[in-house]
């Protein structure tokens with residue numbers, strides 16, 4: 001019997017499970033696949049595609065002024081966790097920043113890893129692409145960036161990472177190559193050579209694809225910053241982005257390290273209840289269906305993109321437990337020990353179909369705090 005059973009391993013599910021386990025609950029995580037985090041840019045937005053700040057975000061999610069501090073505290077918890085995991089996030093929900101994407105557009109976001117720097121209004125930037133990577137074209141990035149930042153001087157260059165493969169390289173392939181010191185050294189030699197040839201002196205920022213190392217991102221950023229004599233940033237774009245993969249890998253490793261029981265490649269297909277309380281989940285692997293008992297359950301199955309909701313001719317359907325929802329996908333008559341987090345809360349929390357990372361973070365931490373309070377009222381279920 002688990003104290004907390006989390007369904008789904010997107011950002012919401014992983015953070016819920018880690019927080020529950022760190023607070024002393026016997027925790028299980030059941031998931032059929034990866035979350036959408038690995039397709040994301042790895043930066044945490046308030047409202048995707050919007051320039052709104054915390055006030056607009058609270059109105060969007062219909063939160064009261066009294067809930068503001070709880071949201072800020074949850075964001076701090078996430079920052080503290082990423083610091084401990086060796087991939088720290090910066091940013092303040094009250095002060096959104098603008099970053100450049102892999103297409104050269106400027107995007108407003110809130111939390112970003114230390115491989116990313118906000119894009120300046122003016123100054124001199126150099127966009128550096130890698131030969132063999134087709135989804136980051138420096139000239140295209142520069143053209144779009146110029147529309148957003150007409151006062152920036154923008155130069156471009158392309159360099160070779162020295163590896164030739166049969167297939168087109170992804171930005172993730174480049175990130176893995178840059179984990180190696182000799183590739184970094186060769187890369188810097190080429191950049192310095194082109195700076196001399198193009199007579200470029202002291203730019204204020206170098207913009208790279210989201211490829212500055214996976215395991216050795218810190219060494220890469222430090223070496224590039226030191227040897228180029230100025231700041232460097234990644235510009236995340238088409239997946240896979242190293243910015244997101246680094247976070248996902250570190251969260252999963254932490255979950256395993258803490259001893260969370262993983263049921264991978266496992267689908268939740270239903271549940272057994274006693275009145276309004278779920279007793280157990282029906283979980284299905286390739287060849288068998290078994291029961292998984294728990295006290296509290298966290299539904300982190302995502303929305304339409306994550307598979308937790310399905311659009312049918314008769315309306316939206318909640319797929320894991322077969323629960324009734326309203327027309328926006330929010331649960332109706334939710335069992336008392338079931339807690340939806342992140343995108344599983346329904347379409348009213350999405351913009352352009354996407355639930356922003358900040359909502360996942362805040363709902364995950366606040367839900368687990370609520371579970372803690374329930375546990376203490378019940379006389380302490382914590383046992384891990």
Ligand SMILES: Cc1cc2nc3c(=O)[nH]c(=O)nc-3n(C[C@H](O)[C@H](O)[C@H](O)COP(=O)(O)OP(=O)(O)OC[C@H]3O[C@@H](n4cnc5c(N)ncnc54)[C@H](O)[C@@H]3O)c2cc1C
Nearest residue numbers: 008009010012032033035036040045268302306342343357
């Ligand atoms: C293309 C894309 C780009 C994005 N970019 C950004 C961005 O730049 N910034 C930002 O802030 N946010 C971005 N997001 C949103 C963000 O990454 C997450 O999607 C969002 O935070 C919701 O996460 P979640 O954990 O609630 O759900 P999901 O990430 O959808 O996770 C759902 C999980 O539930 C599992 N699951 C579903 N049904 C079952 C079942 N029956 N049994 C077992 N497991 C099940 C799935 O396999 C998955 O693991 C992006 C999303 C997408 C799709």
